[in-house]
Amino acid sequence: MKHNFGAGPCILPQEVFAQAAEAVLNFNGTGLSILEISHRSKEFEAVITEAEQLVRELLKVPAGHSVLFLQGGASQQFAQVPMNLLPEGGKAAYLDSGVWASKAIKEAKKMGNIEVVASSKDANYTYIPKEYTIPSDAAYFHYTTNNTIYGTELFETPVSPVPLVSDMSSDIFSRVIDVADFGLIYAGAQKNLGPAGLTLVIVEDDLLGKTGRNLPAIFDFKEHAAAHSLYHTPPVFSIYVAMLNLRWLKAKGGIAAIEQENIVKARTLYEEIERNSLFKTTAVPADRSRMNVNFVPAKPEVEAAFLDLAKERGLVGLKGHRSVGGFRASLYNALPITSVNALVDAMQEFEESFKQ
Amino acid sequence: MKHNFGAGPCILPQEVFAQAAEAVLNFNGTGLSILEISHRSKEFEAVITEAEQLVRELLKVPAGHSVLFLQGGASQQFAQVPMNLLPEGGKAAYLDSGVWASKAIKEAKKMGNIEVVASSKDANYTYIPKEYTIPSDAAYFHYTTNNTIYGTELFETPVSPVPLVSDMSSDIFSRVIDVADFGLIYAGAQKNLGPAGLTLVIVEDDLLGKTGRNLPAIFDFKEHAAAHSLYHTPPVFSIYVAMLNLRWLKAKGGIAAIEQENIVKARTLYEEIERNSLFKTTAVPADRSRMNVNFVPAKPEVEAAFLDLAKERGLVGLKGHRSVGGFRASLYNALPITSVNALVDAMQEFEESFKQ
Numbered sequence: 001m002k003h004n005f006g007a008g009p010c011i012l013p014q015e016v017f018a019q020a021a022e023a024v025l026n027f028n029g030t031g032l033s034i035l036e037i038s039h040r041s042k043e044f045e046a047v048i049t050e051a052e053q054l055v056r057e058l059l060k061v062p063a064g065h066s067v068l069f070l071q072g073g074a075s076q077q078f079a080q081v082p083m084n085l086l087p088e089g090g091k092a093a094y095l096d097s098g099v100w101a102s103k104a105i106k107e108a109k110k111m112g113n114i115e116v117v118a119s120s121k122d123a124n125y126t127y128i129p130k131e132y133t134i135p136s137d138a139a140y141f142h143y144t145t146n147n148t149i150y151g152t153e154l155f156e157t158p159v160s161p162v163p164l165v166s167d168m169s170s171d172i173f174s175r176v177i178d179v180a181d182f183g184l185i186y187a188g189a190q191k192n193l194g195p196a197g198l199t200l201v202i203v204e205d206d207l208l209g210k211t212g213r214n215l216p217a218i219f220d221f222k223e224h225a226a227a228h229s230l231y232h233t234p235p236v237f238s239i240y241v242a243m244l245n246l247r248w249l250k251a252k253g254g255i256a257a258i259e260q261e262n263i264v265k266a267r268t269l270y271e272e273i274e275r276n277s278l279f280k281t282t283a284v285p286a287d288r289s290r291m292n293v294n295f296v297p298a299k300p301e302v303e304a305a306f307l308d309l310a311k312e313r314g315l316v317g318l319k320g321h322r323s324v325g326g327f328r329a330s331l332y333n334a335l336p337i338t339s340v341n342a343l344v345d346a347m348q349e350f351e352e353s354f355k356q
Numbered sequence: 357m358k359h360n361f362g363a364g365p366c367i368l369p370q371e372v373f374a375q376a377a378e379a380v381l382n383f384n385g386t387g388l389s390i391l392e393i394s395h396r397s398k399e400f401e402a403v404i405t406e407a408e409q410l411v412r413e414l415l416k417v418p419a420g421h422s423v424l425f426l427q428g429g430a431s432q433q434f435a436q437v438p439m440n441l442l443p444e445g446g447k448a449a450y451l452d453s454g455v456w457a458s459k460a461i462k463e464a465k466k467m468g469n470i471e472v473v474a475s476s477k478d479a480n481y482t483y484i485p486k487e488y489t490i491p492s493d494a495a496y497f498h499y500t501t502n503n504t505i506y507g508t509e510l511f512e513t514p515v516s517p518v519p520l521v522s523d524m525s526s527d528i529f530s531r532v533i534d535v536a537d538f539g540l541i542y543a544g545a546q547k548n549l550g551p552a553g554l555t556l557v558i559v560e561d562d563l564l565g566k567t568g569r570n571l572p573a574i575f576d577f578k579e580h581a582a583a584h585s586l587y588h589t590p591p592v593f594s595i596y597v598a599m600l601n602l603r604w605l606k607a608k609g610g611i612a613a614i615e616q617e618n619i620v621k622a623r624t625l626y627e628e629i630e631r632n633s634l635f636k637t638t639a640v641p642a643d644r645s646r647m648n649v650n651f652v653p654a655k656p657e658v659e660a661a662f663l664d665l666a667k668e669r670g671l672v673g674l675k676g677h678r679s680v681g682g683f684r685a686s687l688y689n690a691l692p693i694t695s696v697n698a699l700v701d702a703m704q705e706f707e708e709s710f711k712q
Contacts, residue, residue: 002387006394009592017380017389024377031358031670033373035551035597038362038673071427071553072574075588079572107572190589195391197427197553197591216435216463218428232431233546235553236365237593241391314387317394 003339005329006317007148009190013334016244034240039233047240054246058255062180066225068201069239073188074169078107081165084221086112086139087211093117093138098125098147125150127284136161140183146171149321151294152287157181171291174333175259183207192333194242197235258333265331265340266290272344278351296326306350313346359695361685362673363504365546369690372600390596395589403596410602414611418536422581424557425595429544430525434463437521440577442468442495443567449473449494454481454503481506483640492517496539502527505677507650508643513537527647530689531615539563548689550598553591614689621687621696622646628700634707638680652682662706669702
C-alpha cells in the first residue's frame, strides 16, 4: 500500500480503481469491456448522463449553464476559452498567479488584447495578488483558483464587473463554490475528477456565440452543448471513471463534507511543518493551498535524506516541482487522512533522528 | 462471450483487456494504479517511449516523420490539419468519399480555399471516386482511406504532385502501407489502436511551421513533436492500452501477418453474403472495405428477425449506420475469425429457417 501525494495524475479512491478494473473486464454484466462499447450505446448514454447529473448535483450547477465533457486538458482551454468568449478585436483581463496562469495569458494574447491586472511573478508566485481593478470593458476576467506548482489557492471569489472565467483544474470538487458566480469554469480531470484525458467545462450558455469568429466546430462550446458532449467520440473510459468517482464523492456526503476533511488534512500537515524544525513552508500563510502543500527543508542538505525515508515508508510523489524545489504533498479528495498522518509521522521521526 | 462487431469504440484483444484491468489495480508492481501515476514518472516515460517505438517499428515510420499521441480524435484533426499545413490564403485539395471526408472538408473551408476534386455523394458514397486530378498548387491532398459508414476502402495510395494527408482512423495497422508516401497520417485510436480519447498523428517534420499562422501552442504539431507528446498531460491510460495492443500486434507477426487474417475474415463474410439469398452488399465490389462489411437484407421485413437471431447468438454491434441501414459487421484486427464464422453460421441458419 502506497501513500500517493502526487500532484496529478493523482490518487483516486481505491474502490473506484476496483470498479474501473472490473469494468475493463466486464462492464455492467454486458460481457463486454468498457473499452469496447459504443459511445452511442444505451449503456454509455446512461454513464454520461449520470456523470453530468452528478456534476450538476454536487456543484449545484444552475439552469442555463451547460456541463461539457471534452478533451485536451486545461492547456487546450487556454486557447479554447478566448476562441469562444473573446470577440474579434476585443479585450480580456487575466490575473497572473503562476505558470499555468501565465500560459493561459500567452495563448490568449494570440487571439486578442489581454490586460494582465496583476502578477506575483516577481516573488516566484508565493502569494495571490489582491490589489487590482478588473476593467469593465473586458469580455471576461480569467484567474486560476489553485496554483499547483506554488501551493497557493484563491478561496474568495473576486467581485467582478465582467463574467468570471476560472481554471479550477486542481481544486474543483474540493470545496464549496457557487457556480452561478462564474461565466465559465474549466478543469483538467486528473486531480479530483478522474483519469487524464478528460476536461470538464461548465459554461453559461448566454455567453456563447458572440465573438464573431468562424470557429472549427470541434472547438465551439455550442456544438458540444447541443450534442450533450457527444459531438464526436468522447473519452469513454475517463468519463466512466469520473462518474464512479463522483458517485463516491456523493456517498461521502458531497463537497461540503469532503471540504471539512480537506481542511483537516491541510491543517494537520501545515501545523507539523510549522512545528518541525527541519521544514518550512514557501507560500505566504494567507494564500496557502489545501490541495498542494509546498515545503522545503530548513537545511538544503537534508532534502535527499527525507525523500529516502519517505520512500521507505511508502510515501510517494513528494518531490517538489523543479521551479520551487523541496517537497510538495498534494492532498486531493481521495487521499485519506491516514496518509497525511503517515507523512507527519515520518517528518517527526526524521526530526528525532537529527537529535540523537 | 460476445462477438463484438461494433464500428468503434470496438473490440481489442482479450489479453489486452486482462492486462489493462490488472494495471488499473497495480501497474507493473508499483503498488499504484496506472490511473494515478504521473505522466512525468519514469514508469510512464517507458510506456510512451515503447508505444512510439512500436508504432515506428510496425509501420516502418521513416526518420524525419514524428509520431505524436494527441487528443480530440479525427474530428479535431479536421481543424488541426489545415491549421498546421494550409498557409494563410493557400489552397488544399480534398476527396469526398463519405460523411467523415465531407466533415473534414467543411472544417478546412473555414481556414482556406478548399478544392473538392471528386465526390461520390450522389451515389450515397457506395464507391470511391477514381477519376480526378490533384492540383499541383495545393498545399496537400486529403483523403479518407476507409469509410466506416459505407464500407468502402481505398487500398491503392494515390499518386500525387503534393503531399498526401490521410485520415486512416478505421484501417491503420490493418494492412501494409508505406508511411513515406504520406506527409501526414492521422487516426482516432478507437478502432485498431486503443481506447477512445487518443489520436495518432504521423507527420513529416519538414512540412511544419510554414503556414504563417500564429497557432495556439496546443494545436501546433511542432510543439508536440518537440516535447515527444508530453507538451501537456497526455491521456495516460489510453496510451498504455495502445502500447499493450501494439505489443499484441507485434507478437502476432506485425501488420503483414494481420493483413492476411483480415483478408480471410473479409472474404469469408463477403462470400457468404453473395451466396446467401437473404442478404446483399451495398458497396461496389471493387471498393469493398475489409474493416467494415455493410450488407442489407434482400427483403427489408427480415431485418429485425436477423438482428434478434444475432443477439441470441451473442453477435453484437451489427446494426447498420442509419444513413445506410441494414447491417454492418466491423472486422477490426482484434476480432477473431471464430466470430466471423459464428456470424456466417447465423446467416446460414437464418436462410434455412425460411426454407422450412
